[in-house]
Structures are given as structure tokens and as C-alpha cells.
Amino acid sequence: xxxxxxxxxxxxxxxxxxxxxxxxxxxxxxxxxxxxxxxxxxxxxxxxxxxxxxxxxxxxxxxxxxxxxxxxxxxxxxxxxxxxxxxxxxxxxxxxxxxxxxxxxxxxxxxxxxxxxxxxxxxxxxxxxxxxxxxxxxxxxxxxxxxxxxxxxxxxxxxxxxxxxxxxxxxxxxxxxxxxxxxxxxxxxxxxxxxxxxxxxxxxxxxxxxxxxxxxxxxxxxxxxxxxxxxxxxxxxxxxxxxxxxxxxxxxxxxxxxxxxxxxxxxxxxxxxxxxxxxxxxxxxxxxxxxxxxxxxxxxxxxxxxxxxxxxxxxxxxxxxxxxxxxxxxxxxxxxxxxxxxxxxxxxxxxxxxxxxxxxxxxxxxxxxxxxxxxxxxxxxxxxxxxxxxxxxxxxxxxxxxxxxxxxxxxxxxxxxxxxxxxxxxxxxxxxxxxxxxxxxxx
Amino acid sequence: xxxxxxxxxxxxxxxxxxxxxxxxxxxxxxxxxxxxxxxxxxxxxxxxxxxxxxxxxxxxxxxxxxxxxxxxxxxxxxxxxxxxxxxxxxxxxxxxxxxxxxxxxxxxxxxxxxxxxxxxxxxxxxxxxxxxxxxxxxxxxxxxxxxxxxxxxxxxxxxxxxxxxxxxxxxxxxxxxxxxxxxxxxxxxxxxxxxxxxxxxxxxxxxxxxxxxxxxxxxxxxxxxxxxxxxxxxxxxxxxxxxxxxxxxxxxxxxxxxxxxxxxxxxxxxxxxxxxxxxxxxxxxxxxxxxxxxxxxxxxxxxxxxxxxxxxxxxxxxxxxxxxxxxxxxxxxxxxxxxxxxxxxxxxxxxxxxxxxxxxxxxxxxxxxxxxxxxxxxxxxxxxxxxxxxxxxxxxxxxxxxxxxxxxxxxxxxxxxxxxxxxxxxxxxxxxxxxxxxxxxx
Ligand SMILES: Cc1cc2nc3c(=O)[nH]c(=O)nc-3n(C[C@H](O)[C@H](O)[C@H](O)COP(=O)(O)OP(=O)(O)OC[C@H]3O[C@@H](n4cnc5c(N)ncnc54)[C@H](O)[C@@H]3O)c2cc1C
Ligand SMILES: Cc1cc2nc3c(=O)[nH]c(=O)nc-3n(C[C@H](O)[C@H](O)[C@H](O)COP(=O)(O)O)c2cc1C
Ligand code: SF4
Ligand code: SF4
Ligand code: SF4
Numbered sequence: 001x002x003x004x005x006x007x008x009x010x011x012x013x014x015x016x017x018x019x020x021x022x023x024x025x026x027x028x029x030x031x032x033x034x035x036x037x038x039x040x041x042x043x044x045x046x047x048x049x050x051x052x053x054x055x056x057x058x059x060x061x062x063x064x065x066x067x068x069x070x071x072x073x074x075x076x077x078x079x080x081x082x083x084x085x086x087x088x089x090x091x092x093x094x095x096x097x098x099x100x101x102x103x104x105x106x107x108x109x110x111x112x113x114x115x116x117x118x119x120x121x122x123x124x125x126x127x128x129x130x131x132x133x134x135x136x137x138x139x140x141x142x143x144x145x146x147x148x149x150x151x152x153x154x155x156x157x158x159x160x161x162x163x164x165x166x167x168x169x170x171x172x173x174x175x176x177x178x179x180x181x182x183x184x185x186x187x188x189x190x191x192x193x194x195x196x197x198x199x200x201x202x203x204x205x206x207x208x209x210x211x212x213x214x215x216x217x218x219x220x221x222x223x224x225x226x227x228x229x230x231x232x233x234x235x236x237x238x239x240x241x242x243x244x245x246x247x248x249x250x251x252x253x254x255x256x257x258x259x260x261x262x263x264x265x266x267x268x269x270x271x272x273x274x275x276x277x278x279x280x281x282x283x284x285x286x287x288x289x290x291x292x293x294x295x296x297x298x299x300x301x302x303x304x305x306x307x308x309x310x311x312x313x314x315x316x317x318x319x320x321x322x323x324x325x326x327x328x329x330x331x332x333x334x335x336x337x338x339x340x341x342x343x344x345x346x347x348x349x350x351x352x353x354x355x356x357x358x359x360x361x362x363x364x365x366x367x368x369x370x371x372x373x374x375x376x377x378x379x380x381x382x383x384x385x386x387x388x389x390x391x392x393x394x395x396x397x398x399x400x401x402x403x404x405x406x407x408x409x410x411x412x413x414x415x416x417x418x419x420x421x422x423x424x425x426x427x428x429x430x431x432x433x434x435x436x437x438x439x440x441x442x443x
Numbered sequence: 444x445x446x447x448x449x450x451x452x453x454x455x456x457x458x459x460x461x462x463x464x465x466x467x468x469x470x471x472x473x474x475x476x477x478x479x480x481x482x483x484x485x486x487x488x489x490x491x492x493x494x495x496x497x498x499x500x501x502x503x504x505x506x507x508x509x510x511x512x513x514x515x516x517x518x519x520x521x522x523x524x525x526x527x528x529x530x531x532x533x534x535x536x537x538x539x540x541x542x543x544x545x546x547x548x549x550x551x552x553x554x555x556x557x558x559x560x561x562x563x564x565x566x567x568x569x570x571x572x573x574x575x576x577x578x579x580x581x582x583x584x585x586x587x588x589x590x591x592x593x594x595x596x597x598x599x600x601x602x603x604x605x606x607x608x609x610x611x612x613x614x615x616x617x618x619x620x621x622x623x624x625x626x627x628x629x630x631x632x633x634x635x636x637x638x639x640x641x642x643x644x645x646x647x648x649x650x651x652x653x654x655x656x657x658x659x660x661x662x663x664x665x666x667x668x669x670x671x672x673x674x675x676x677x678x679x680x681x682x683x684x685x686x687x688x689x690x691x692x693x694x695x696x697x698x699x700x701x702x703x704x705x706x707x708x709x710x711x712x713x714x715x716x717x718x719x720x721x722x723x724x725x726x727x728x729x730x731x732x733x734x735x736x737x738x739x740x741x742x743x744x745x746x747x748x749x750x751x752x753x754x755x756x757x758x759x760x761x762x763x764x765x766x767x768x769x770x771x772x773x774x775x776x777x778x779x780x781x782x783x784x785x786x787x788x789x790x791x792x793x794x795x796x797x798x799x800x801x802x803x804x805x806x807x808x809x810x811x812x813x814x815x816x817x818x819x820x821x822x823x824x825x826x827x828x829x830x831x832x833x834x835x836x837x838x839x840x841x842x843x844x845x846x847x848x849x850x851x852x853x854x855x856x857x858x859x860x861x862x863x864x865x866x867x868x869x870x871x872x873x874x875x876x877x878x879x880x881x882x883x884x885x
Pocket of ligand 1: 607615616650652653693721821860
């Protein structure tokens, strides 16, 4: 059986599934309940200066029949007294000594940072997370993402924290920045033991078409919030990959953003995260979802023969390359399995209107399975993505030239094209209908 | 035995005839509409006789644009609401939905359709555009689905339209025929009122057109005449004893039920003769009125005309069936008491009674669902050609009859189909009339 024990910069936990600093980690009660349900660690809801919250605080993006595929909040850090939190940290650690309890912190001055770090260490925190990510409310006061967006300031504050911290220091990064590796490097340079990412993405989720106020609405007005939930996973994965590949970052990563299932968590880890943190999924379904995550990861590891998490962490990092290294000789085209096709013709109209006019309808009456026009197919994949039937459209390898040749090779060998005669779209074998043919087509 | 007791109050009646396709609430409609794939050249649309743009209206429902959805529906079919409830969707749109290919439940198109239309009807939303009056007028004979669809389309084109209807209520068999568990009379009437209020065609009730003099008046007063006269009474099969009391034609029985459900006459041991959808309806309805019902059809189960789901529905309320059985005589003094039957056999398509297989069955109420006669008398009066089965001969595109001033559509032309076919034919005949009159002008 796979060993799920996780280790992030020396912070150990029975499994890699932590709750991210957010409403689910607001109190000792919730965290005890979560540990009891199977979570391996929890990052306490950010503690720091006193705040006042508004109502309402949340908005959601629903897609078709899926509620909350994206989630947005305008909430601040904890509004519970520090002394209560400290007492509860102590109590949780007493019951769950082997679970990871991380104190998320956000204060302003060097003295405040020193003081609060000592307080939470005394209470028994296994690690500290510096919240440089909150994209609203706190940044206006010079904290949260105001720090995360200024690598120099971030580095300085990290140094302050490291001056006193005895437990590992994690720096939580905001994605609201052009190049994530800049703050990540600054964190490493400041002596951080690990980074965690991503915090929420600045957003407005929707606008009420009757009141004209975006959601969430506070007395008829709104403000930008932080976006999270399944919708942000792709942004998180890319940023985690960038940090994992950067030699100057080179510290462990705690992956956050859009994790709801074992698959999401595994993807984060394959791209370099040593463990993962979850917020929206726990807010949506409660703590019980961790059972699915643990069981899924365990079964996956067993099926792949991975004994410990280190066998899989970062396995996909070398699989991501800059575009100019990709093999230009590799060629795939679409193939339709007519026995699976249900005849919705979504592939036809997608390729026809949105791609390369490489799919034609059958001439046979009543036969609804379309056909691929092989010489026109550029292997873009769109048809197989829109097809509602699993494994009905597959992409088959038709590579003729088996050598690997990339754009860099072209440049290095002086082969950069001077004419448009590539085999693919717009090239030699590809026909593009005449503009006026558009008006002849059947409706 | 039947599980039902004869209803004595409206509440009991409604409990025995619950709606098969009740309205969806907003939540159900939201989730159901989310499943539609928005197919290209969608097979559901092709299967709809009125070609409603189904994926479009479903998407409009999903984005909470119910008025837009209703406009999409009504622009193709004036009986959008009724059709959503009474169409045999299993063999039309829903039967063609691509989900069937995956053995996944097809989209509930009919219910989604009524969801949108019920909203606009309830809110009395104005959705039709009418052209300016063009000074021309058309008479429509018969306020069934065909007649009303034709009148509605003509009204949008600027015509003045008067509908002459023999009965006291609009919508023909949509009210007098369709089973009470498919739609309520009120629902049908509300839709006609909704159309009439916006489109302004006139209906003259209790006006049976049955003399040459009346036809002459119509011919001289109106630029064109549309016939949506449907079919006639239940056809006689010449079986001895048909004239006995408690022996009734199915359409006549159903009409009584629909108009006055609490005082309709029914027996304890009911036999329904026939194998079509009307037979299934009459059998189901009798069972729901508390009778013990046996269906008798002279051919085999496989060759019955009724849709499988209609047969299943009848079985589900306790109807028993005897196939390959002929009723040779109806026995009784004044009232029916017994039926003489014989088993049949089909060889090379020819049906033969099997000698020695005679038997009798108890029966105190006989319903004959043996088809409706065609309106040949009327057609002779109007001097219009019809085929040997009595169906009015028309040009299939324009609906124009042998006398160019006349157009026709619906059951009278197709020999008896569904409400949705009558709507499609009425509407396209209106376009036929429009082109014909435009042509005459120039
Ligand atoms: C028992 C039964 C159940 C049915 N169930 C369904 C169902 O569930 N779903 C479905 O889609 N279809 C059903 N149908 C079929 C559907 O009702 C018809 O196909 C449809 O109503 C035909 O419309 P129409 O306008 O052609 O004729 P009709 O509906 O028959 O309307 C003709 C109208 O013309 C009037 N009329 C006739 N002659 C004259 C005259 N000379 N002067 C003045 N008025 C005249 C009649 O009174 C009548 O109102 C059912 C039919 C029957 C008999
Ligand atoms: C309501 C809410 C409050 C949050 N508060 C904090 C916070 O106090 N400190 C912090 O570091 N992150 C906070 N976050 C961000 C989450 O920890 C996490 O980074 C983000 O939601 C992305 O993860 P997810 O997609 O799994 O939810 C909050 C998120 C939400 C939804
Ligand atoms: S998208 Fe898939 S199911 Fe639909 S027509 Fe194309 S191949 Fe068939
Ligand atoms: S892979 Fe792209 S180009 Fe080829 S058939 Fe599919 S959509 Fe068209
Ligand atoms: S066939 Fe089914 S899934 Fe496709 S458009 Fe029609 S209702 Fe939607």
C-alpha cells in the first residue's frame, strides 16, 4: 500500500491534504473535525490586525448544471481575537500531535511580525505561512498582495520572519502578477523554507442585470474579489510548474488552487507540489471529500507502483518545455469511431466554423456520422474536445518523418521558413474554401 | 380489476387523471435544459413536423430568457403549449434525440417547451408581430388546430380572418379528443385565447357550414377559404347489434368525457374494439373511470397501429387485451350484454376467422374505436376532389385544393395524424394562400 505521508520543508503530516487558510480553518472546532475526517494538515485562517467584514461576501460562477465551478470572495483575514486562536492551536496540537498546524499571519511592522511569530510558535504551530496574497481589503492597508506584488518588500518581510522563526516559514504567493517566479525568487532569497501558491485571482464573477451591481453586492455596490475553485486550477498548475522549473526558486512548493478531487491534487504534485491545500471544495462539500482524495491518490500510486509521494512529486516537470523545443515533425489527425458516434455533429460544426474545414457530413441519407478530410486536418484536437462521447474521436499518429526537429533546430540549422509552404493549415496540401462558398452552404 | 373508482367529484376525477407531463418548475427546467448538447442540424428539429428550433429554445430557457424561448417556439408552431403536452414526443423529437444513441434518457423536449409557453401565456406577454392590414380576408372552416394555425399565420401577414366552427368551443379534437391526462381543457382554451387576443382573428361558434348557399356566401365574401374540417364520426363496421344502447363510437365517448367528465356514461365491464391510439386512449380512460376493461383487436399485437407507449400506458392502468380476435355480433335486448367473438389468423396479409374458435364475453358497455369517417359529404358540397380514401386532394406545398380558391390541411388532408401535423399544414397553407393572392394581384 502506498505511503501517503508528506513532508514540506520538514513539516510532516500523515497525508498531503491540507486545508488552506480560509473559512474552513477559522476555528479549532473546524480543524479538529477536519483532522478527524482525515485531513493531514491545516493552515489556520490568517491571523493579524483587527478587521471588520461586510455582507454578503461571496459570488459564484455556475456553468450549465454545475454550481460554483468558480468562486469569489471579498472576505478579509480572521475577525476572531488572536488569544482565542492561540488557545485553540494549543488544544488542537494536543489532540493531533502528528498533524500539521500552520499559522497563517499578516501584520505590518517588523516588531509585529516578531511578536506574532513567537506567539504562534509558543502555541505549538508546526510552521508559519506569510500571507502575501490576499487581493482585496488588506492590500489597501499595505499588506497581503500589496506585499506579494513587490518582490523587494516581500523579501524584506520574509527576512524579518526568518530572524525569529524556529519553525519552517512558507511564503504564500499571489497570482495577480506578470511573472510568478519573481516573487518566488524573492521569497527564496529572503530565506523562506517553502512557497505556497496560488492565492485567489482578482475577479468580478458576474453582474446583476437588473440592479446593474456586480455580485457579491454590499448594499447595492460591489468590489473586485478573489477568484478560486475549479476554474482557477489551470492558472495554478502553470505557476507551480514555473516555480518548480526555476533554479533560483529551488524550495519546496505547497500547491493550491482548484483542487476538488484526487486527480486535481495529483496533477499539482506531478508538476512539483510537495503537498496540496484546499479551500473551495471544502466550503462546497464539507470535510468528507478528503476520503475521495486519499483513496484516489492511494489507488493511483498503487496502480503505478509508486511507494511514496516522492516517487511522483515533480514527475511532470521535465515534460513541460518551451514551445520552441517541441517537435515540429510530429503529426496527428483525428479519427472518428462511427460505432460510438451519436450523430450530434458538434465536431463538424466546430471544425467547419472554428477550425480548418476538415470534417464533412455524410452524403448518405440519414447517416449522421461525419468524416474527417485527412489532408485538411491539422491535428488541432478541437473536434475530440467537443465530442460528447468518451473515446469517440481519437487522435492518431501519422508522423512520417521520425526525426525530432524543433523551431530551435530550424533556427540553429538555418532552416527558418521563408515561404508559407508548411504541410499544415494554409500550407501545401490544405485547401481553404473560397469566401463566396460560405453563402452556398446548406443551413 | 381496475384500481380506480368512478370519480364523483372534480377532485376525484383529477386524481384519476393526473397529468403525464406536468409543468416543470424553474429548477427542473434549469437542470434539464443544461443537458442539451446544442447539436448541429439537430435530429430533434428534423423530427418535429413544425421544425421548431429546439436547441435554440432550450438554450434560451437555460439562460432564463423564457420569452425568447416562447418566441422561438411560436414562430414555428402556434400550438406550442398544447403540442408540448400532447405530442407523441417518444416517436418525434425525443425519439430522435441523440442521447438515445447512447442509451441515455433523451432531453424532455415536450415539457421544456410547455415550460416556456406556459410562462408567456400566464403573463399574457405580447410576442407576435402583425403586418399592417392588407385589405384581404380569408374564411376558415373549422376551429381545430389546422384552422387556428392557418388563421394565426394569416393574421400575422395582415389578413382579416373569420373562423366558422360547428361546435361551441375552439381547437377541435385538441379539446374534444386528446386524453385528459395529457392536457386540461383549460390549458387548450387559454392558448387559443392568448393567440386570439394578439392576432385578432374572429371565431364564429355553433356555425356548421353545411349548405351550398353558405358556401356561395363564403366564396363571394372572402378572397380565399381554408378548410380545417378534420374527420367525421366513428365509422360503422356493420357488426350486427351496433345500434344497441351502451354501444358507442370512441370519439363520441371521449367527447362526452371531455365535456362533462362527471356525468359520462360508462359500464362495469367495458370492451374497446380497435388497435389504434384512439382505442388505447378510450381503454385507458374507461379504466380510470373505474371500469374493468378489455381491448379487442382483430389483428395481432405486432400489427396494432397504436404506439407502444400508448399500449403500455393502457396496460399500466389494468387494461387487458385480446389480440387476433374478431367481434362478430353484439348481443342484447336493448342494451349490450354479451359479445360473440372468434379468433383470427392472418395468412399473406389476409385475415380469416378460425372455425371452431368462437367464444362469448360479458360486456355492458362497448366502445368502437374503428376509425373516423372522412368528410366526403362536405367535400361533394364544395365540389372538391378527394382521393379514394376520402382525403382532400391538395398541392403538397401550398395546400391548394382542386378549386384554387380553397385550401386545406390537417386531419381532412392527412387522414388523421397529430395536432402538430395539423399545425404545420395550417401554417404552410396560410403561406400558400398568401402567395396565391399576391400572384392574383400582380
Ligand atoms: C381520441 C383522439 C385522441 C387524440 N390524441 C392526440 C394526442 O394525444 N396528441 C396529438 O397530437 N393528437 C391527438 N389526436 C389527433 C389530433 O387531435 C388531430 O390530429 C387534430 O386535432 C387535427 O386537427 P384538425 O384541425 O385537422 O381537425 P379537428 O381537430 O378535428 O378540428 C376540426 C374542427 O372543424 C370543425 N368542423 C368540421 N366540419 C365543419 C363544418 N362543416 N363547419 C364548421 N365547422 C366544422 C369541427 O367541429 C372541429 O372543431 C387525437 C385524436 C383523437 C380522435
Ligand atoms: C472566503 C475565502 C477566504 C480566504 N481567506 C484567506 C486567508 O485568510 N488567507 C489566505 O492565505 N488565503 C485565503 N484564501 C485563499 C485560499 O486559501 C486559496 O488560496 C484559494 O481559495 C485557492 O484555492 P481553492 O481554489 O482550492 O479554493 C481565502 C479564500 C476564500 C474563498
Ligand atoms: S462530435 Fe462525436 S458524437 Fe458528435 S457527431 Fe462528431 S464524432 Fe459523432
Ligand atoms: S483535429 Fe482540428 S483540424 Fe482536425 S478534424 Fe479535428 S477540429 Fe478539424
Ligand atoms: S437532439 Fe437532443 S441533445 Fe441534440 S439538440 Fe436536440 S434535444 Fe438537444
